Amino acid sequence: MAETRAPAERPLSPHLQIYRPMLTMMMSIVHRITGFGNYFGILLLAWWLNAAASPGAYARFQWFAGSLIGRLILFGYTWSVIHHMLGGVRHLIWDTGRGMGPQEREWLVAANLIGSIAITLILWIIGLLFMGGPQ
Amino acid sequence: MSEPKHMRTALARVRGAGSARSGTKHFWYQRLTAVANIPLTIAVIVIMITLLGRNQAAVAQILGSPAVAIIMLLFIGSTVFHMKIGMQVIIEDYLHDESARLTLLMANTFFAVAAGLASVYGLMKLSFGL
Numbered sequence: 001m002a003e004t005r006a007p008a009e010r011p012l013s014p015h016l017q018i019y020r021p022m023l024t025m026m027m028s029i030v031h032r033i034t035g036f037g038n039y040f041g042i043l044l045l046a047w048w049l050n051a052a053a054s055p056g057a058y059a060r061f062q063w064f065a066g067s068l069i070g071r072l073i074l075f076g077y078t079w080s081v082i083h084h085m086l087g088g089v090r091h092l093i094w095d096t097g098r099g100m101g102p103q104e105r106e107w108l109v110a111a112n113l114i115g116s117i118a119i120t121l122i123l124w125i126i127g128l129l130f131m132g133g134p135q
Numbered sequence: 136m137s138e139p140k141h142m143r144t145a146l147a148r149v150r151g152a153g154s155a156r157s158g159t160k161h162f163w164y165q166r167l168t169a170v171a172n173i174p175l176t177i178a179v180i181v182i183m184i185t186l187l188g189r190n191q192a193a194v195a196q197i198l199g200s201p202a203v204a205i206i207m208l209l210f211i212g213s214t215v216f217h218m219k220i221g222m223q224v225i226i227e228d229y230l231h232d233e234s235a236r237l238t239l240l241m242a243n244t245f246f247a248v249a250a251g252l253a254s255v256y257g258l259m260k261l262s263f264g265l
Binding site for chain 1: 169170172173180187188192194195198207215218222225250251253254256258260261
C-alpha cells in the first residue's frame with residue numbers, strides 16, 4: 001500500500017534576515033528595484049514619442065514634465081536609469097571574474113552609488129540651467 | 136565499475152541545459168542587450184538634453200530625422216528585450232503560485248510588446264509623417 005509521506009522537516013538555508021546588511025547586498029537589491037522602476041518608465045518614453053506628433057499632445061506632456069510631481073518622477077527616473085546602467089557595468093565586470101576581492105567589490109558598489117547620484121545631478125544642472133527645460 | 140549513462144560531455148549537456156534546451160539563452164541575451172544598452176542609453180540622454188526647451192515642431196523634426204530615429208529604434212528594441220527578460224526573472228523568483236506566475240509572465244510579454252510597439256509607432260509617425 002502506497003503511503004504519502006509528509007516532506008521531511010529540513011533546515012532551510014539562511015536567508016536575508018540572518019545576515020548583517022552589507023553595502024554589496026543592498027546594492028544588489030537596489031539594482032533589481034531600479035530595473036523594476038525602469039520597466040514602467042518606458043510608458044513615459046512611449047507617451048513622449050507619441051505626443052511629439054501634435055502641438056496639443058506635446059503641450060500636455062510638457063505640462064506634466066514641468067509640474068512638481070512630473071519633475072520628481074523624471075528626476076527619480078533619471079537616477080534609476082543611470083544607477084541601473086552603472087550597476088550593469090559593475091555586473092559585467094564581475095561576469096569576467098574581476099573585481100571580486102574584498103576591497104574591490106566595496107569600491108565598485110561605492111563608485112556605483114556616488115557615480116549615479118553625481119551624474120544625475122550633473123544632467124539635471126545641464127538640463128535646467130543650460131538647455132532651458134523641462135518647461 | 137559503473138557504466139557511463141551517456142556519451143555526451145559535460146559542456147554539451149550544459150549547452151543544451153534543461154527541458155527547453157535553452158538553459159543559458161536568457162543569461163546571454165540579458166548580457167547582450169545590457170552591453171548594447173550602454174552606448175544607446177548615453178546617446179538617448181544626449182538626444183533628450185538637446186531637445187529640452189525646444190518647441191513641438193523642432194522636437195518632432197529632430198526625432199523624426201533618420202539618424203536620431205534609428206538610434207531611438209535601436210534603444211527601444213534593446214531596452215524592451217532587456218526589461219522583458221529582467222521582469223521575467225523577478226516574477227519567477229518571487230511568485231510561487233503557478234496560476235499567478237503564468238498570468239504575470241503573460242502580462243509581462245504583453246506589456247513589453249505593447250509599450251515597445253507604441254513607442255515605435257510614435258517614431259514612425261514622426262519619421263514618415265503618417
